[in-house]
Amino acid sequence: MSPYDLLPRFKAQYDANNQEFSISGVVRPQGIDELGPSIALLRDAIGRVRGVLYVNVRRLTQMNNAAFHAFSRIIIDACRARPELKFVVITSSVVGWTSRKFGRLSGIEPNITIEEYDSQFYPGQGFLEEGRFVPILRTQTKMTWRHERAILPRHGMRAGMVMADICCGIGDFAVLVQKEFQPSRIVALDHSISSLDYARRVMREFDIRGIEYTYGDASEMLLDEAQFDLVTCRHSLQIFNRPELILKELYRICKPGGRVYITNEKNSHCLGEPRAESIRWTYNEVAKLFGHFEMDVELGPKSRRYLIEAGFEDIRVETFMVTNLDGDPQDFADVIAAWADVYAGEMATRRGDGPEFVARFRQGFQDHIFAALHPKGYAGWPIWVASGRRPQ
Amino acid sequence: MGPVHHDLAGGPTFEPMIQIDMEIKTFVSAWRHCDYVSTYMARMVSQNRSDSVRHSNLFSSAFNELLEIAFRTRHADGELACRVSRHGATDRIELKFPCVPEERQFYEEAVSQVAGFEASERYLNSVSGDLAPSREVALLELAVDYNATLRVEEADGGAIKLVVDLPLEGLQH
Numbered sequence: 001m002s003p004y005d006l007l008p009r010f011k012a013q014y015d016a017n018n019q020e021f022s023i024s025g026v027v028r029p030q031g032i033d034e035l036g037p038s039i040a041l042l043r044d045a046i047g048r049v050r051g052v053l054y055v056n057v058r059r060l061t062q063m064n065n066a067a068f069h070a071f072s073r074i075i076i077d078a079c080r081a082r083p084e085l086k087f088v089v090i091t092s093s094v095v096g097w098t099s100r101k102f103g104r105l106s107g108i109e110p111n112i113t114i115e116e117y118d119s120q121f122y123p124g125q126g127f128l129e130e131g132r133f134v135p136i137l138r139t140q141t142k143m144t145w146r147h148e149r150a151i152l153p154r155h156g157m158r159a160g161m162v163m164a165d166i167c168c169g170i171g172d173f174a175v176l177v178q179k180e181f182q183p184s185r186i187v188a189l190d191h192s193i194s195s196l197d198y199a200r201r202v203m204r205e206f207d208i209r210g211i212e213y214t215y216g217d218a219s220e221m222l223l224d225e226a227q228f229d230l231v232t233c234r235h236s237l238q239i240f241n242r243p244e245l246i247l248k249e250l251y252r253i254c255k256p257g258g259r260v261y262i263t264n265e266k267n268s269h270c271l272g273e274p275r276a277e278s279i280r281w282t283y284n285e286v287a288k289l290f291g292h293f294e295m296d297v298e299l300g301p302k303s304r305r306y307l308i309e310a311g312f313e314d315i316r317v318e319t320f321m322v323t324n325l326d327g328d329p330q331d332f333a334d335v336i337a338a339w340a341d342v343y344a345g346e347m348a349t350r351r352g353d354g355p356e357f358v359a360r361f362r363q364g365f366q367d368h369i370f371a372a373l374h375p376k377g378y379a380g381w382p383i384w385v386a387s388g389r390r391p392q
Numbered sequence: 393m394g395p396v397h398h399d400l401a402g403g404p405t406f407e408p409m410i411q412i413d414m415e416i417k418t419f420v421s422a423w424r425h426c427d428y429v430s431t432y433m434a435r436m437v438s439q440n441r442s443d444s445v446r447h448s449n450l451f452s453s454a455f456n457e458l459l460e461i462a463f464r465t466r467h468a469d470g471e472l473a474c475r476v477s478r479h480g481a482t483d484r485i486e487l488k489f490p491c492v493p494e495e496r497q498f499y500e501e502a503v504s505q506v507a508g509f510e511a512s513e514r515y516l517n518s519v520s521g522d523l524a525p526s527r528e529v530a531l532l533e534l535a536v537d538y539n540a541t542l543r544v545e546e547a548d549g550g551a552i553k554l555v556v557d558l559p560l561e562g563l564q565h
Binding site for chain 2: 026028030061062064065066069072076094095096097100101104105107108109187189196200212213214215216222223
């Protein structure tokens with residue numbers, strides 16, 4: 001018997017609290033009898049619920065026709081036997097066939113509806129994925145790269161390795177890594193289609209090879225287990241409402257003995273001189289503003305705890321400060337101006353902040369820019385780097 | 393990679409990418425071979441697609457259905473040949489497997505129905521009906537859910553060749 005045969009291929013479960021039947025994994029039976037317990041569980045769930053039964057297939061990577069018909073048959077029969085019962089099938093935009101295949105069911109029974117799970121399920125991230133933010137993301141990466149290119153080898157980066165960059169955004173970090181360290185393969189994943197389009201365009205225009213950009217949900221990836229020597233995830237755990245779910249996935253796709261590398265901020269520690277007080281007040285408010293949208297931009301120093309709790313060992317943590325002295329101070333000022341636009345603009349408006357607060361909030365950013373461009377000034381943006389090894 | 397393949401019918405040129413041949417006896421000895429082969433070939437041919445992971449998932453899903461059809465023929469002798477070639481956004485699967493004349497007629501009829509304008513309606517009827525899923529339904533689904541075009545080609549030695557063109561690269565998210 002090969003190790004393949006010992007792996008559970010799929011799992012079905014029922015959550016009574018949420019009235020949710022979920023099935024995940026690879027469901028390719030030769031005969032329906034192999035599905036017996038799962039079918040029984042679905043029948044049982046249908047018998048118990050009132051109102052709506054959610055059928056969650058978000059993590060269903062494969063299902064053959066034999067299985068699809070078996071499960072569909074039960075749902076369709078239930079619709080006909082109990083017209084008051086509704087079914088909501090939750091598919092994933094990442095698993096291309098699920099919405100198309102399960103979507104057919106709503107054409108058969110109006111009581112079956114399909115909801116596609118996608119990036120809208122991440123609160124607040126839309127603020128950071130607008131096309132106009134792209135130039136600033138590039139500038140940010142340029143500024144952090146000056147530090148990270150020296151830091152990465154201390155966290156396991158080596159030439160020839162297989163790496164994944166999860167939440168790759170516009171893909172510029174993956175390109176820099178490819179040029180500097182020549183890994184044999186980079187898989188770069190993000191859930192923003194527009195960011196990936198941009199990344200692919202850059203790759204084509206500059207004839208870059210060895211990077212595979214893929215659309216995916218970082219908390220539920222299609223990527224196989226234990227296939228990467230190094231998994232990077234930068235500035236992203238801090239903008240997910242449940243970072244532990246992402247870390248669990250980063251752990252899963254990392255090879256035993258490989259490392260997961262994360263970077264995050266502690267926004268309230270952004271600093272500048274002169275006008276330090278105003279700057280400090282504004283960045284304290286930035287942290288609260290993100291908190292309102294369920295994002296923790298204070299996560300940086302918590303990285304060690306998150307990595308330990310996710311099961312990693314040999315945790316390494318360090319910090320670096322991006323400053324106005326790294327290259328052109330105007331780059332630093334441009335980044336702060338872009339933050340001010342989004343944070344004191346759309347985000348503050350969405351929270352319902354009044355004009356008095358917004359004016360003071362915006363002033364702190366202007367003072368930060370003033371410090372960055374001042375001939376004797378100093379402005380900083382601290383970043384926490386952490387990595388952990390997946391046990392052998 | 394082999395030489396460039398020129399379609400004799402004057403159609404587009406498909407470039408061979410990968411081929412796997414096995415004795416049908418070996419193939420039908422274990423059901424999981426369908427999963428193995430579809431997963432492996434999907435990974436191989438998807439590497440240079442714009443989204444390799446997504447393409448691989450879709451390709452494996454479609455290809456597995458074809459392999460399950462070949463598996464269920466349950467012939468004891470002959471060969472299974474799976475070949476994938478590419479023209480732009482379309483991947484062509486050519487699946488050759490042993491087949492008796494009656495089966496050939498079945499596949500020819502099934503494929504002609506798939507090409508019909510009512511394919512979508514036929515597929516919905518099959519899902520909502522009481523009958524167990526058939527090989528015909530699997531072929532219908534390829535056309536309906538994957539925009540596949542199918543045809544049957546002559547093959548020598550008591551075999552049949554299903555030719556399936558899959559424009560997966562163009563399928564929207």
